[in-house]
Amino acid sequence: MKNKLFYFLFIALLSSVSYAEKGNIPAAPQLHGAGDDKTGYDTKNYITNSKALATRVGKKADLMALIKQPPLGLPAVPIPTHNPITVEKIDLGRKLFYDRRLSLNNTFSCAMCHVPEQGFTHNELATSVGLEGRSGRRNNPTLYNIAYAEKLFHDGREDNLEQQVWGPLLAHNEMGNPSPGIVLRKIRALEDYNGLFERVFGKPLNMETIGMALATYQRSLNSANSPFDQWYFGQNEQAVSANVKNGFKLFSGKANCIACHTVKKDHALFTNNLLHNTGHGFRVSTQPRPAKQMITIAPGQTIEIESDLFDSVSEKKPNDVGLYEITENPADRWKYKTPTLRNISLTAPYMHDGAFKTLKEVIEFYNQGGVPNEDLDPLIKPLNLTYNEQSDLLAFLNSLTGSNVDELISDGFAAPVGDTQQ
Ligand code: HEC
Ligand code: HEC
Numbered sequence: 001m002k003n004k005l006f007y008f009l010f011i012a013l014l015s016s017v018s019y020a021e022k023g024n025i026p027a028a029p030q031l032h033g034a035g036d037d038k039t040g041y042d043t044k045n046y047i048t049n050s051k052a053l054a055t056r057v058g059k060k061a062d063l064m065a066l067i068k069q070p071p072l073g074l075p076a077v078p079i080p081t082h083n084p085i086t087v088e089k090i091d092l093g094r095k096l097f098y099d100r101r102l103s104l105n106n107t108f109s110c111a112m113c114h115v116p117e118q119g120f121t122h123n124e125l126a127t128s129v130g131l132e133g134r135s136g137r138r139n140n141p142t143l144y145n146i147a148y149a150e151k152l153f154h155d156g157r158e159d160n161l162e163q164q165v166w167g168p169l170l171a172h173n174e175m176g177n178p179s180p181g182i183v184l185r186k187i188r189a190l191e192d193y194n195g196l197f198e199r200v201f202g203k204p205l206n207m208e209t210i211g212m213a214l215a216t217y218q219r220s221l222n223s224a225n226s227p228f229d230q231w232y233f234g235q236n237e238q239a240v241s242a243n244v245k246n247g248f249k250l251f252s253g254k255a256n257c258i259a260c261h262t263v264k265k266d267h268a269l270f271t272n273n274l275l276h277n278t279g280h281g282f283r284v285s286t287q288p289r290p291a292k293q294m295i296t297i298a299p300g301q302t303i304e305i306e307s308d309l310f311d312s313v314s315e316k317k318p319n320d321v322g323l324y325e326i327t328e329n330p331a332d333r334w335k336y337k338t339p340t341l342r343n344i345s346l347t348a349p350y351m352h353d354g355a356f357k358t359l360k361e362v363i364e365f366y367n368q369g370g371v372p373n374e375d376l377d378p379l380i381k382p383l384n385l386t387y388n389e390q391s392d393l394l395a396f397l398n399s400l401t402g403s404n405v406d407e408l409i410s411d412g413f414a415a416p417v418g419d420t421q422q
């Protein structure tokens with residue numbers, strides 16, 4: 001039974017990536033326990049939002065310009081002195097980022113979880129799914145403006161992009177490589193990488209240079225000059241509506257979101273780079289498990305199974321206590337990193353476990369004061385926002401989409417994917 005379900009899940013996953021092109025997604029949004037937001041996945045004519053390889057046609061962008069002169073609303077890009085930016089290094093990092101051959105079985109790239117056309121995150125999954133359908137417990141964060149992050153991962157456990165890449169490369173449920181040596185040996189044997197590392201770094205491929213190249217590409221994914229930026233920093237009064245302006249007034253006043261999602265005088269990253277307990281993690285990790293759960297095993301085939309069986313096919317999600325896992329300080333339970341809010345309307349679902357499908361739900365969560373618990377951040381309290389105020393706050397969040405997102409998506413499509421089947 002277990003193997004059969006595994007097989008179904010695997011086929012379901014494969015079909016979700018190969019039936020492509022945008023189509024009319026049937027209505028009837030339904031959650032089936034695993035938290036997927038594949039609206040209509042339970043109908044036979046499900047069509048994914050992802051694009052088939054053949055339709056991924058794009059144009060290379062001037063990524064160096066996005067680092068040297070980031071769009072309006074962003075500060076200068078911090079560049080570590082030991083890893084200066086060059087065009088060749090960005091290109092090499094980009095090649096690695098989209099290359100499926102970096103995973104153990106040649107099927108999984110960084111870009112398959114940080115999907116360019118899905119906000120460099122994955123809109124269809126609440127929590128990550130890696131190689132061979134292996135599930136993770138957390139939501140894939142967006143990589144837009146990741147150059148500015150002082151802490152990486154939802155629990156802030158890593159602090160630099162150069163080192164971070166070895167997390168996913170070696171994780172069993174992400175790219176599945178059993179050791180750094182296996183990754184290095186593999187890339188060394190690929191003809192199209194022949195001499196590339198030597199040319200870019202003046203030294204051969206090794207753990208350090210792979211990290212440096214991938215970090216450099218990611219530092220170019222800068223996106224701003226949103227309608228909000230054009231109004232707030234560019235003084236263009238016409239760039240946004242009165243609702244957006246009022247939404248920002250609430251954001252920085254009555255609702256005090258700005259206390260954590262920071263906006264400075266001449267730029268805004270919408271994060272204080274700190275970790276906080278909003279109560280969401282508390283609720284998720286303490287709520288009782290239902291005895292039975294729905295599971296969709298293929299488009300059109302949804303069944304109800306015992307929770308224990310559910311665990312055996314989808315891998316039981318370990319409890320998530322946030323920063324506590326790093327510090328072992330009980331006061332740090334359920335603290336997570338404040339995420340940026342730039343491009344927020346493109347990066348659903350939300351929170352560290354992707355539990356909220358819409359921004360409306362996030363706003364309602366804050367409006368009711370998060371979820372009370374012993375260590376709730378004192379800044380989280382009931383806001384008493386009216387319906388109109390909540391809708392203005394939403395309008396403001398929707399005004400944070402950068403003007404160059406299409407350019408970055410198209411650039412991603414132009415990158416080779418290292419598909420061994422082609
Ligand atoms: C299976 C899906 C998956 C793959 C493949 C994957 N990631 Fe991620 N990525 C995630 C998830 C999930 C997290 C958050 C994990 C956590 O907080 O514990 C994450 C976090 C990150 C972060 C930190 C972002 C932040 O805001 O803190 C960076 C940077 C990143 N990934 C880059 C990469 C790179 C580079 C690769 C390829 C080498 C890659 N990822 C491959 C799912 C994936
Ligand atoms: C005490 C600090 C704090 C305050 C105040 C705060 N936030 Fe947050 N915000 C966070 C943290 C921390 C998270 C991540 C929670 C998680 O991952 O479980 C978050 C997550 C979010 C997300 C989801 C982002 C994503 O990519 O998943 C949105 C949207 C958001 N906040 C908007 C707001 C709005 C709007 C307000 C004001 C009503 C607000 N926040 C007030 C700290 C704060």
